[in-house]
Structure formats: structure tokens, C-alpha cells
Amino acid sequence: MPVYFIFFYMNLSMITDYDIYLFKEGSHCRLYEKLGAHPLEGGVYFAVWAPNARYVSVVGSFNSWDRGANPLKLREDGSGIWEGFVEKARVGDLYKYFIVSKSGYEAEKADPFGFFFEVSPKTASIVWDLSYQWKDQEWMKERHKKNALDSPWLIYEVHLGSWKKKGWESLSYRELAEELVEYIKEMGFTHVEFLPVMEHPFYGSWGYQITGYFAPTSRYGTPQDFMYLIDRLHQEGIGVILDWVPSHFPTDGHALAYFDGTHLYEYEDFRKRYHPDWNSYIFDYSKPEVRSFLLSSAHFWLGIYHADGIRVDAVASMLYLDYSRKPGEWVPNIYGGKENLEAIEFIRKLNECLYRDFPGIQTIAEESTAWPMVTKPTYLGGLGFGMKWNMGWMHDTLFYFSKDPIHRKYHQDKLAFSLWYAFSENFVLVLSHDEVVYGKGSLINKMPKDWWQKFANLRLLLTYMYAHPGKKLLFMGGEFGQWDEWNHDRGLDWFLLEHSTHRGVQKLVRDLNRVVKENPALYELDFSHEGFEWIDFSDTDQSVISFLRKDRSGKNIFLSVFNFTPVPRYNYRIGVPYRGFWKKIINSDALEYGGSGHGDTEAVHTEDVPFHGRPYSICLTLPSLAGLYFTIALS
Incomplete structure (x- = not known):
């Protein structure tokens, strides 16, 4: 072992005893500073959690993918972390971890804490330096006002790869930083919400099948390019919400699944491990190390990337052990109930950690059931989220609007019902991407009757939504009456704006955004019956x-x-x-x-x-x- 490595390992290891304590307690929120690949003077420090491995090495472009060239050393503190310093490695090098389990399982794995990845379908991690000179100091100083619950929230939901295309190519982060930012500013939205930008191997998952929980997808550029996009949004006074998926992850062999020859990140019992809706694995929230991994991921996007909030996907699937399962296909909790007590504990810890360290942000739950107190503080027994998507309002409202107007008098209770519970949580009214895919039709095609009535109904729907208590979210294309369902392989049909009817819908949305921002009556008491x-x-x-x-x-x-x-x-x-x-x-x-x-x-x-x-x-x-x-x- 080189003298330099011995000195580094003994004196300059990035992991302290306190880190190990927090890691094993399940409360470490900044593991991204300790695990993964970290460029230092003279080389790169690598650290990976693989407690059931008997051999781990780093393979990459710096050692010709030689599995024996750079073995890592298992720490002697029982943490299961392997670490080492590779002198030849540099920023930009490709790498993976070669893992041999105690049972003889062998695999090359991407770094769970990788900051950057090859463009899919390639799967190697890339050594990267996340240095960036931010210019959003004014926004960061004042964002607690823009993100407050009594401020206007007018959210434009965007899938970055299909908002606009150049031929068949998606715009890059840098191109979006010009075109998308200008559009959102001109339309008057206060926030943008991105479908998951975290690295994902299957483009058709829209980002909801994440393999890189600490890396923006390389499809559109580098980490610094994505930082630049957020920076530009902030400079124009626009907040950034990121979709985040701690509920499940794909089973791809290069990623988290069966990481060290055991079900390390996922539950071991198949009845808890496998998600039937998405053909994916479920995180084992009972393991403190897994909780620390997820806490650190959320913390990473708010801290390193200056995001103003996270929208947590599929919260209901985390809360219920019987979610999408038949009798006999799920395991009750220790009290015989269907609630996932481990996930509940994690969610509360997540919100406590994020609001403690980033007081100017908000967390938003996509929770589709009537679980109580989702947006109430944890000290009152709540889950601690700042806001929750109002799925009930969305379903009832779209059901009502789908009816022939001659029959609507029999369904008016659908409109009135939402006000019975409108102030039980801090709700966001959503007309999201989920409502314009899989044969559901675009917003305008959900409207009944002839061409004229479809446009009139769409304008009426939007006007009703903006007046109703609650923050507002509209998926891209809905603001100008896109006819076709959203297709992630195509850009939006911007040519429709050549027609006055589509321009009219767009102008209405622009004016609604302006009117809301100019009138506190339409946002200040969104969450109060007063x-x-x-x-x-x-x-x-x-x-x-x-x-x-x-x-x-x-x-x-x-x-x-x-x-x-x-x-x-x-x-x-x-x-x-x-x-x-x-x-x-x-x-x-x-x-x-x-x-x-x-x-x-x-x-x-x-x-x-x-x-x-x-x-x-x-x-x-x-x-x-x-x-x-x-x-x-x-x-």
C-alpha cells in the first residue's frame, strides 16, 4: 500500500465517527459529502456502503476496468463502508464498483451517490466536481417570502425532455434556461415543477424510475448546466420544485437492486419488496442506513442545487402495506394493521430535517387517500408536509366537466363537495401530467360537445380552478389547449398558437396568473375558511x-x-x-x-x-x- 494512501486513510478519511453514528441511527442528511467519489488533490476518494460484500474495488477508465487494480478497504467500525483513494482517477473519469458478495455474487454497480452518469443506455458513473458560481443570492435571501404558504403559488409542471423539441432532439438545460425561463416569466407563473430530473435509465418512465438519486440526467447536459437552469429561473423570480421518488426504484442490475448480493436497499420479504404497479422495488425504511440515503438525497437537491421544494411522489404507496395488493399479498405491521410504520417514521424525519436546514422551502405530498394530517406538523402527529395535492378536487371536477351540460344539474354536488374539506389540509389544485396520458385525453378533449363548447368549457375550467381555494398547478400544454395527449417522445404542439382560439386560452391563463398575484384575496387565505x-x-x-x-x-x-x-x-x-x-x-x-x-x-x-x-x-x-x-x- 503506497505511503500516501496509508497517511490519507489514517488521518484524512472523510468519514468521522460521528458520521457513522448518524448513518447507523438513520438521521444522516449529508451523506453525499462522505460517500461516493470525491476529487481531492492527487486523486479521488471513493466510499461505498456494501456490508455483505467480501471484496470491493473501483473499476474505471483510469485503470482499464481492472477489477484487481484498486481494491477498497472495509472500515473496521462495523458500518459496512468500503473506502479508498485512487491516485490515477480524475474528474471526468468513468467508474463503477466491482462487488463480490460473501455468497459469491459478482456485479459491477453504478455509484449510489454518483453525481453524474453516462447518457443512457450506458450506465457508468462519472467522477465530477460540483463547483458552481451561483448568481441567485437575491432570490435565496428572499425566497422564504415567495415560498410562504400565504403567497401565490402558480405552478407550471414541465417534463424537460418534451416541452419543446429541435427536430427529434430535446432542448438542453442551457437552451431551456433561455427559452423555458422566458416563457414561464412571460406567462406569469410563480413556480415551475419538473418531473424527476434524477438520472433514470428508461426515458419512458418520465424520470419516475430513478437509478441516480444524486445526479441530474445527463440527457440534457452536465450538473452545472442544470444548476444554470435553476440559477436563471431564480434570477427571474421563479421558484423551482423537483419531483422526487423515495417510494420505489427500478430493478436494473447496474443500480441499487441486490446491490451487494443481498437485498440491501430494498425489503427482503417479497411481499414488502415488490411494487406491482411499477414492477419495481420498495426501499426498506426499517434500515437506518437506507433512511440516511434517502434523507441525504432530498437534502442534496435543496442544498447543492438550490431547489425551493420537493414534491414527494406516490406517498400513499409508502403509507399503506396493502397498497395495490390483494389479501395474502402483504404483511401487516406489528399491531396487525396495514400502515407502514417505518415509512411513516421516515416521512416525518424527512420533513423535520428539510424544514430545519432549509427554512425557506416547501415539501409537497402526492397523497391520494384521506390519510389524516398530511400537512400538519409532526409535533401534532402529522406527517409534516407543507402542502398536498388535492386529488379529490381534480377527480370530482373533471368528472363534472366531462358531463353533457344538460346533465350537470344532477352532479352539482361534485363542485360543492370540495369545499367541505378544502381547509382540512394545505391543498394544491392540480391538473397534472397524470390526467393527460394513457388514453385519458388532453384537457380540452375531456370537455364535451362541439369545438366551440370544448374551448368554452376549458376556459371555464381554468377560471373556476383559479378562483377556488388552494394553490394552483397546470401541466404544460394545458395552458393553450393542446389537442393531443402528452407524448414524452414529442414536443408540445406550439403551432396551435397560430390559431386565435388557442392563443385566447393562453392569454386567459396569463391574465389569471396576473390577477391572482395582484389580489391577496385569491391566495392569502387559501388554507383558511376565513x-x-x-x-x-x-x-x-x-x-x-x-x-x-x-x-x-x-x-x-x-x-x-x-x-x-x-x-x-x-x-x-x-x-x-x-x-x-x-x-x-x-x-x-x-x-x-x-x-x-x-x-x-x-x-x-x-x-x-x-x-x-x-x-x-x-x-x-x-x-x-x-x-x-x-x-x-x-x-
């Missing part, structure tokens, strides 16, 4: 609903009225609480949005006619399939 008041939800025969939104001061009042039929309503009386001029802010049937221009009065004055239990009322013309916003100035 910010919402029904005027009327009982007019089922005419399929009209109306309600008020209010800000914390009570001086910013918004009236929203929606006509869900293709029949205009004339002299439609609405009860209001204040006398004066109610100024029209949005009419989704306006000519500029591709509508008919019906009901385009600028303002209406109250009459001293009590109605709907209010002392005053106004008479409106409600256009066909349209939503109207009004506001009143209060002293």
Missing part, C-alpha cells in the same frame, strides 16, 4: 354557483360567478355584502380569450334589493359556459 364564503351553490337547475374570496385584511373582496351551461343567463341576480360598483376583472367568454364577448360590462352597481341573505344585490348577464370575476374597492 378566506371563503359561499353566495349560492343551490341553483342546480341553471348550473350556476357563486362565492366570495377575501384577504386577511377583509378589504380585498373577490366575487366569482360560474355558468356551467351553454345557455346565457340574463338579469341573473347575485346577493352581495357591500354597496357600490363591482368591477369586472375576468370574463372567460371575452373576445380576447376566443369567446363570444357576452357579458362584457366593465362594472355593475348594487341595488338595494336583499338577496342570498345579503343586504344588496347585482344583476348580471352570465355568458354561456363562462366564469366571471368581480371586485369592489373598500375603504
Whole structure:
């Protein structure tokens, strides 16, 4: 053993006793600073967790993939970590770990903590330096205000590989940093949410089958290129949310599955290990080392890449042991229940760790059941998330809009029901990628009837969504009425914007974003019943609903009225609480949005006619399939 390596191992090992304590306790949040490949003066330090291996070496372009050239040494502290220093290795070199298990299993594995990977279908890790000169200091200093729960959240959900294409090629991170950033800024969205950018071997998984939990996919550029994209978004005042998948991982032989000849990262029992929905493996949350791995991954994207939040995918599949399983196909917990106690403990620890270390961020749960207190603090027994996707609102609303308007009067309860639970959690209203794939149809093709009614219904849906309590998320293409379902192999159909109807939908979304940001009544009390008041939800025969939104001061009042039929309503009386001029802010049937221009009065004055239990009322013309916003100035 070279003298330099002996000195390094004895005196300069990157792993301390405290690291090992935290690792084995399941609370290490910064393992990416210790494990993996780290360039140092004179070479690269490697460390990998493989407790059931009897031999581990580093193979790569620096040693001609010689399995005997650079063996690693097993630490004597019982951690199961192998480490060593390779003098010939440099930044940019390809590498893997060659592992021989105690049972004789042999495999070359990509680095679980690799910062960069070859472009798929190649699978080697790349030694990389993550140095980058950030220019988003102003955003980082003030982002706690932009990311606060009482701030506007207008999220544009994006799959980076298919937002726009150059021929058949996806845009690079650097190209997206110009075109996508400019588009989001021009449209007025406050945040962008990226489908998983973490390295994944199968492009068709959209990033949800992750093999590189510490690496942005190399399909679009280097780690620094992705940093540049986030940096540019921040410089334009746009927050960045990253989809993150701690619920399952693919079974690819080069990655985490059966890593050291045992089920190391995944559960050993097949009834807990295998995920029937995705043909993948489930992380073993009972192992403290696995919990430390996942905690560190989430921490990594918020710390190293300056992300403003993570959206945790498929939380329900983590919470329930019987998720998508038949009787006899799952193992109850120690109390005989179906709750995964280990996953619950991990989720709470995750949120505590992230909010402690990054107070300006938010975590968002995709949780599709009625699990209680998802967005309540852990000290109250909650899971500790900042927000939760409102899947119930999405399903009920799309079900309602799919109906022929003549039948909607029989389903008005679907619209009213969401307000019974709207403030039980901190909800995000979502029209996401999941709703425009697998034969479900695009948003506009979910709308019934003829071409004109499809556009009118889409504009009505968007206007209704933006008025409803909760933060907002819209998947790319929905903002201009993409006809085709989303296809990850194609770019969006931007040519549709040559048509005035599609431009009209896009302009409506742009104006809705602006109106929300300018009016605290539409965001400040999204999660409180104090910010919402029904005027009327009982007019089922005419399929009209109306309600008020209010800000914390009570001086910013918004009236929203929606006509869900293709029949205009004339002299439609609405009860209001204040006398004066109610100024029209949005009419989704306006000519500029591709509508008919019906009901385009600028303002209406109250009459001293009590109605709907209010002392005053106004008479409106409600256009066909349209939503109207009004506001009143209060002293």
C-alpha cells in the first residue's frame, strides 16, 4: 500500500465517527459529502456502503476496468463502508464498483451517490466536481417570502425532455434556461415543477424510475448546466420544485437492486419488496442506513442545487402495506394493521430535517387517500408536509366537466363537495401530467360537445380552478389547449398558437396568473375558511354557483360567478355584502380569450334589493359556459 494512501486513510478519511453514528441511527442528511467519489488533490476518494460484500474495488477508465487494480478497504467500525483513494482517477473519469458478495455474487454497480452518469443506455458513473458560481443570492435571501404558504403559488409542471423539441432532439438545460425561463416569466407563473430530473435509465418512465438519486440526467447536459437552469429561473423570480421518488426504484442490475448480493436497499420479504404497479422495488425504511440515503438525497437537491421544494411522489404507496395488493399479498405491521410504520417514521424525519436546514422551502405530498394530517406538523402527529395535492378536487371536477351540460344539474354536488374539506389540509389544485396520458385525453378533449363548447368549457375550467381555494398547478400544454395527449417522445404542439382560439386560452391563463398575484384575496387565505364564503351553490337547475374570496385584511373582496351551461343567463341576480360598483376583472367568454364577448360590462352597481341573505344585490348577464370575476374597492 503506497505511503500516501496509508497517511490519507489514517488521518484524512472523510468519514468521522460521528458520521457513522448518524448513518447507523438513520438521521444522516449529508451523506453525499462522505460517500461516493470525491476529487481531492492527487486523486479521488471513493466510499461505498456494501456490508455483505467480501471484496470491493473501483473499476474505471483510469485503470482499464481492472477489477484487481484498486481494491477498497472495509472500515473496521462495523458500518459496512468500503473506502479508498485512487491516485490515477480524475474528474471526468468513468467508474463503477466491482462487488463480490460473501455468497459469491459478482456485479459491477453504478455509484449510489454518483453525481453524474453516462447518457443512457450506458450506465457508468462519472467522477465530477460540483463547483458552481451561483448568481441567485437575491432570490435565496428572499425566497422564504415567495415560498410562504400565504403567497401565490402558480405552478407550471414541465417534463424537460418534451416541452419543446429541435427536430427529434430535446432542448438542453442551457437552451431551456433561455427559452423555458422566458416563457414561464412571460406567462406569469410563480413556480415551475419538473418531473424527476434524477438520472433514470428508461426515458419512458418520465424520470419516475430513478437509478441516480444524486445526479441530474445527463440527457440534457452536465450538473452545472442544470444548476444554470435553476440559477436563471431564480434570477427571474421563479421558484423551482423537483419531483422526487423515495417510494420505489427500478430493478436494473447496474443500480441499487441486490446491490451487494443481498437485498440491501430494498425489503427482503417479497411481499414488502415488490411494487406491482411499477414492477419495481420498495426501499426498506426499517434500515437506518437506507433512511440516511434517502434523507441525504432530498437534502442534496435543496442544498447543492438550490431547489425551493420537493414534491414527494406516490406517498400513499409508502403509507399503506396493502397498497395495490390483494389479501395474502402483504404483511401487516406489528399491531396487525396495514400502515407502514417505518415509512411513516421516515416521512416525518424527512420533513423535520428539510424544514430545519432549509427554512425557506416547501415539501409537497402526492397523497391520494384521506390519510389524516398530511400537512400538519409532526409535533401534532402529522406527517409534516407543507402542502398536498388535492386529488379529490381534480377527480370530482373533471368528472363534472366531462358531463353533457344538460346533465350537470344532477352532479352539482361534485363542485360543492370540495369545499367541505378544502381547509382540512394545505391543498394544491392540480391538473397534472397524470390526467393527460394513457388514453385519458388532453384537457380540452375531456370537455364535451362541439369545438366551440370544448374551448368554452376549458376556459371555464381554468377560471373556476383559479378562483377556488388552494394553490394552483397546470401541466404544460394545458395552458393553450393542446389537442393531443402528452407524448414524452414529442414536443408540445406550439403551432396551435397560430390559431386565435388557442392563443385566447393562453392569454386567459396569463391574465389569471396576473390577477391572482395582484389580489391577496385569491391566495392569502387559501388554507383558511376565513378566506371563503359561499353566495349560492343551490341553483342546480341553471348550473350556476357563486362565492366570495377575501384577504386577511377583509378589504380585498373577490366575487366569482360560474355558468356551467351553454345557455346565457340574463338579469341573473347575485346577493352581495357591500354597496357600490363591482368591477369586472375576468370574463372567460371575452373576445380576447376566443369567446363570444357576452357579458362584457366593465362594472355593475348594487341595488338595494336583499338577496342570498345579503343586504344588496347585482344583476348580471352570465355568458354561456363562462366564469366571471368581480371586485369592489373598500375603504
